[in-house]
Amino acid sequence: MSTVTEAEPSFDRQATGSRLDWQRMLPWGLLALLMAAMLGLQSQLYIGQERTVTAIFMFVALAQAWNVIGGFTGYACFGQVVFFGIGGYATAVTMVHWHLSFWLALPLSGVGAALFGAVIGLPLLRLKGHYFAIATLGVAEGMREVVTNVPALTGGGAGITVPTVGEDATTAYLGNDGFYLLFLGIAALSLVVALVISRNRFGFALRAIHQDEDAAGAMGINTTRAKVLAFSISGMLTGLVGACYAFQQVVIFPDRLFDVELTVLMVVMVVIGGSGTVLGPLLGAVGLQYLSEYLRHSYTEAHTFILGAIIIVAVVFLPQGFVNYVREARRSGDYSLLANVRRYRL
Amino acid sequence: MSTPPVLETRGLTRRFGGLEAVADVSFSVPQGEILGVIGPNGAGKSTFINLVTGHVKPSSGTVLVHGKDMTGAKPWTLAQARVARTFQIVKPFRGMTVRENVAVGVLYGPNHAVTMARALVRADEVLDDVGLEGARDRGPAELSTADARRLELAKALALDPELLLLDEVMAGLRDNEIQPGLDLIRRLRDRGLTILVVEHVMKAIREVSDRVLVIHQGRVLTSGEPDEVLSDPRVIEAYLGKRYAERHEGESGA
Known part of the structure; x- marks a missing residue:
C-alpha cells in the first residue's frame, strides 16, 4: 500500500549516550536516598515532630496526585477532595460493615476512587478550564451531601468509627510509627507514579494534551482515553491517602473528609512548587506544610494571616511555580523576580 | 479493480x-x-x-x-x-523541545509500538528532512516564524503519512x-x-x-x-470582486 520507503523508520542509530543514562537515573537515585533517610528518621523524632512529618508525607502524596491531572494534563480539578472522601469512606464502611482488614480495604478504596474517576471523568473531561474546575467542585460538594444522607451506611453527619480496638478491630491500630511508615509508603508510591509518568510515553501524551488538545489528537493520541486514565490515576492516589487518613483518624465525618480546604491546599502546593514537574509539588508540599506547622507554633494568633500573605507573595512573584522559575532562570541567566513577573503578566 | x-x-x-x-x-x-x-x-x-x-x-x-x-x-x-495535517495557527507543544514535539507523533502514530529512544532517533531523521536539525534541543517559543512552520510540518511527517493536509x-x-x-x-x-x-x-x-x-x-x-483555474474570471471575481473582474476581462480582451 505505502510507497513511502525513505520515510520508514530506521532504528540503527543509537539515541542514548552515557550522559543521558546518568540524567535518567539521577532522580531515582535521589528518591531512593531520600526514602532510606526517612526510614530511619521516625526513631529520632519526638511524637509531635513525628506527627508533623507524617502530615507532610500525606500532603506530598496529595500534591503529587493532584499534579497528575492538574499539572501534567492541565485539567485543574477543584473537586479533588471527592476522591479523598470516597477513599476514606470506602475504608471505614468496608471495615465496619464487611469486617475487612485495613490491608484489604486500602487497595479496594484505591480501586473505588479510580473507578469513580473514570465514571465522572468521561463526561466532565469534555469540559475545559473554569468549566471543568466548577463541575468537579460541584461533584465533591454533592458527594458530601450524599454521604451525609445515607446514615445507615456511612453514619451520616454524626460520623463513622473505624473499629481499631477490642474484638471488632479487623486490623490493630498502627500507632505513630506505623502511620509514619504507612504515609511514607504512600508518598513514595505517588512520587514513583509521577516520576514514571514524567518520563514515559503516557507523560508525553498528557503534556501534549495540556498544550493543545486538537494538536495532540492530530498526532495520534487518543485524548479521551489519556485524560480519563490520568484522572483515574490521580483519583486512585488521592483515594489511597483518604483511606489511610480515615484509619489514622478512627472517627471520620463528611465535613472533614470532603473539606474543600484540602483541595485548595493541594492546588496551592502544586502551583507554588511548580505544576507539571515532579520536584515542584514535592517541594511545595514539604515547604508549605512545614511553614504552616512552624507558624502555628510560633504565631498562634496570626499564623493563617502570615501564611496567606506568604502564599500571595509567592503566587505574584512566581506565577509559574518555584521549580519552573529556577529552570528558566538558569537557562536564561536572568534571576530577576521582576522580569519573571513581567514575563508571566496577565 | x-x-x-x-x-x-x-x-x-x-x-x-x-x-x-x-x-x-x-x-x-x-x-x-x-x-x-x-x-x-x-x-x-x-x-x-x-x-x-x-x-x-x-x-x-x-x-x-x-x-x-x-x-x-x-x-x-x-x-x-x-492522514496527517498541519494547523493554520501553529500548535507546538510548549514545554517540550523541538525534538520531543516530533517524537510525540512517532510514539502515537501508526508505528506507535516503538520505544522512546527509537522515537527520538526517528524524530531526528524527520528534523533533518525539514532542515530543523540545528534546533532540535530548543523550545518551540525560540523558533522563527519559518522554523515554527517547519516544526508544524515535521510533526505531521512524524506520522509517516500517506495523505498530508497542509493548512497555509x-x-x-x-x-x-x-x-x-x-x-x-x-x-x-x-x-x-x-x-x-x-x-x-x-x-x-x-x-x-x-x-x-x-x-x-x-x-x-x-x-x-492551475494556470487555467487562476485565470478563470469567476475565480478572480470571488477573490477581488465583480468590478475588478470585469475590468480585468476588458483589459485582457483589448
Whole structure:
C-alpha cells in the first residue's frame, strides 16, 4: 500500500549516550536516598515532630496526585477532595460493615476512587478550564451531601468509627510509627507514579494534551482515553491517602473528609512548587506544610494571616511555580523576580 | 479493480447554525497528486480540513480514505490511518523541545509500538528532512516564524503519512523562505505522498499544484489545471470582486 520507503523508520542509530543514562537515573537515585533517610528518621523524632512529618508525607502524596491531572494534563480539578472522601469512606464502611482488614480495604478504596474517576471523568473531561474546575467542585460538594444522607451506611453527619480496638478491630491500630511508615509508603508510591509518568510515553501524551488538545489528537493520541486514565490515576492516589487518613483518624465525618480546604491546599502546593514537574509539588508540599506547622507554633494568633500573605507573595512573584522559575532562570541567566513577573503578566 | 483515490469526499457539508461553512463538497485526490485548495478568506478551507481530519464533525456527507468510510472518525484514528495535517495557527507543544514535539507523533502514530529512544532517533531523521536539525534541543517559543512552520510540518511527517493536509504552511513567510518550502513539498510527493495544500500565496499554489480546487462560500467553484483555474474570471471575481473582474476581462480582451 505505502510507497513511502525513505520515510520508514530506521532504528540503527543509537539515541542514548552515557550522559543521558546518568540524567535518567539521577532522580531515582535521589528518591531512593531520600526514602532510606526517612526510614530511619521516625526513631529520632519526638511524637509531635513525628506527627508533623507524617502530615507532610500525606500532603506530598496529595500534591503529587493532584499534579497528575492538574499539572501534567492541565485539567485543574477543584473537586479533588471527592476522591479523598470516597477513599476514606470506602475504608471505614468496608471495615465496619464487611469486617475487612485495613490491608484489604486500602487497595479496594484505591480501586473505588479510580473507578469513580473514570465514571465522572468521561463526561466532565469534555469540559475545559473554569468549566471543568466548577463541575468537579460541584461533584465533591454533592458527594458530601450524599454521604451525609445515607446514615445507615456511612453514619451520616454524626460520623463513622473505624473499629481499631477490642474484638471488632479487623486490623490493630498502627500507632505513630506505623502511620509514619504507612504515609511514607504512600508518598513514595505517588512520587514513583509521577516520576514514571514524567518520563514515559503516557507523560508525553498528557503534556501534549495540556498544550493543545486538537494538536495532540492530530498526532495520534487518543485524548479521551489519556485524560480519563490520568484522572483515574490521580483519583486512585488521592483515594489511597483518604483511606489511610480515615484509619489514622478512627472517627471520620463528611465535613472533614470532603473539606474543600484540602483541595485548595493541594492546588496551592502544586502551583507554588511548580505544576507539571515532579520536584515542584514535592517541594511545595514539604515547604508549605512545614511553614504552616512552624507558624502555628510560633504565631498562634496570626499564623493563617502570615501564611496567606506568604502564599500571595509567592503566587505574584512566581506565577509559574518555584521549580519552573529556577529552570528558566538558569537557562536564561536572568534571576530577576521582576522580569519573571513581567514575563508571566496577565 | 482500480485503486480507490487516497481521499474522496461526497456531498460533505457542515452547518454552523444557519451558516453553511462547507456545502456539498465532492471531489477526490488520486495517489501522488498535489492538490491546491484556494478560496477567499472565510471560504471554508480550514473547516474543510477539519472535517476530513475529524476535528469537526460533518453535518452530512461522506469522507473516504483509501475507499474506506472515515466520516466522523476521531482525529487520532485518522492519524493512525496515516492522514496527517498541519494547523493554520501553529500548535507546538510548549514545554517540550523541538525534538520531543516530533517524537510525540512517532510514539502515537501508526508505528506507535516503538520505544522512546527509537522515537527520538526517528524524530531526528524527520528534523533533518525539514532542515530543523540545528534546533532540535530548543523550545518551540525560540523558533522563527519559518522554523515554527517547519516544526508544524515535521510533526505531521512524524506520522509517516500517506495523505498530508497542509493548512497555509506558507502564510507569513518571506519570498526567499517560500522556495525551500515548495521544494520540500515536491520532494515529499516524489516519495509517494498525496498532498492537499490550502494556501493563500498564489505563487506557491501555481508552482506546486498538479490541480487546483477553488472553494467559494463553502462550495466548489471550479477545479482544474492551475494556470487555467487562476485565470478563470469567476475565480478572480470571488477573490477581488465583480468590478475588478470585469475590468480585468476588458483589459485582457483589448
